[in-house]
Amino acid sequence: MTITNTAKLGLPVDTLGEGLITTQPSSWDRVDQAAGILSTLSGVDIPNNVLYDGAIVAEKDTGISWRCKSDGSGGFTKQYINYPWWVCKYYSNGLANNGANANTGFDVFYQGVNATDSSVTVPTLNGIKVPIKALYSVCLYVRWAGAAAGVRLVSPNLSNGGVLTDWEQVDQGYNTSTPTGQVCKFQRVLNPGDFIMGKYWQNSGGGLSYYTSCWVTLIRPVP
């Protein structure tokens, strides 16, 4: 009797005869167990002896799904397929002094998908923290109070490190008696722990208040 095991499911194979005929029932169980897309709940791991290289797992409660990739030593890493994640936060008490940068986060959590205030908010800075390496879409809105001079500038501030590039900022003239609205949009691959804040600048001649909101969406996981 020469026994080998299949690569993924570990099914026993006797290449020289029928010596493993009595193991067929357990093999059918194993085939059944591995069929389709495996499911679990967030925070509940499926045992490694149930997983196999290439198995797809989906969380019932979040919609997050991944492909299992063998690490070669009996464990598995997650290669995300779908990761629904979206956050909107806002800040209604902004004040930018004349000619000075105001770097601020967003103190109010409005809505989220697979995200809570505590899971995304960077303490003190109120930035929006992302969960996994992925391509993200960011929309940063600002509404300035009306004032009849100067320009208005809004740009993303990545991990409190300043403006990313000049062409990711939005410059615009003023409205006088009515607010000036600006939208800054960009997409970028971010790593776990990176966070988004806003940078606001104006030179109307005095301090100028602003409201701002930020909407961050995970577009596609990146391996």
Add this chain to the structure above:
Amino acid sequence: MSKVLTPKLKLTKESDDETIDPFAPNWPILDKYAGGLLVANGTVPPDSDLYDGCLVSELTSGKQWIARLNTGGTYDHIWLVYPWFAEVGTPSLSVASVPFTNTAYGFTNLWNGVNTDAATALVGTFLVVPIDAIYELVYSVRGSNPNSNDAPLSAHISVNSDQNYLWSETLEKYNLNYTVNCTQLLRKLKAGDKLCLNIWQSYGAPMAVSMVLQASVVCPL
């Protein structure tokens, strides 16, 4: 030896006499489910053909879903992929000059669509979204020739007639010829949510406006 079946695929583990007997009934089952089930668009297989975790793909729509066994013994559809796009617009409408007071404006046309048509995308003049998902919304509003100082044109998405725009509106100052607002928003919507645009302008007289909204599913929920 009695006949025993596996829980998901109903594979025969043991039959009445010899262990080898399960091959004949089991191969067709494995063949049937290899790569998941393929069905015609909009077709739902009978429960007897599904199992918990079964992947179902529609033939040409690109939609894929997971059959998830619920506590009632039937199956929920968990969308994995749902290609959907709608471009709706209104070529001509008149917006009164009422500063800071939103008025809702709907859409009269479906100009482009993926896995939708005018009859299902538009309910009245609202764009209605099909599933719970994160959507990307891109909208553009064009006002004609206000030629007046400090006369902004404001637009923002309204969901189920709300006014909670959270400062996501565009607010463009006048141009001599046309004032064009265009922006993008990604947000969570529920199946059946109704979208329109809220617009106001302060030119001092009615303004001719055209508008378009493009909506697409980014990620099913």
